[in-house]
Amino acid sequence: GDSVTQMEGPVTLSEEAFLTINCTYTATGYPSLFWYVQYPGEGLQLLLKATKADDKGSNKGFEATYRKETTSFHLEKGSVQVSDSAVYFCALTHFGANSKLTFGKGITLSVRP
């Protein structure tokens, strides 16, 4: 079956540091890939997505590129802010599967001033 593996956390960074959160997946075919973010006390929000190989999703300064050859979808941001402190989830779905998502375990990011 499908699976998503995220790097172990938590991650603590200083403001303006460079961020990379690793995500790799196992799936048949060509899934769509997502990053969701969960701010404290809230539900999940879609951060960005990519639907085919070599697509780059971007939003709020975050980027991730769909790498079919390495089955990866790593999240990056050039300069993090305190307001980026949250839990980040990588997820995948297959087209036509009624949007059923497979999630990674999530990673907590804390950014200190």
Place this chain on the structure above:
Amino acid sequence: DVKVTQSSRYLVKRTGEKVFLECVQDMDHENMFWYRQDPGLGLRLIYFSYDVKMKEKGDIPEGYSVSREKKERFSLILESASTNQTSMYLCASSSQSTGKSNQPQHFGDGTRLSIL
């Protein structure tokens, strides 16, 4: 903006009680989902529904049931609550896939349920 509303942010119930968690979405979405979120385990799908009166089991359906009598409302039912069902419960909705791309899921703010 899509709004997914869960009826309670915090809920405390006793072992053996029948518990109802309610979720309403206002965007006429066909698909609705119930997850539980636990530290170190991420999100796990309990049940989902792709149409009124339709339901399918997710990865961890044991001890739960669901009801979807109206398109906008999806209820999660704990038939006889147990302490191992203490968790954060998240509801989500999405529209049907279009073209070659799936539509993203939109989440409610969650219900933190404690079973004593």
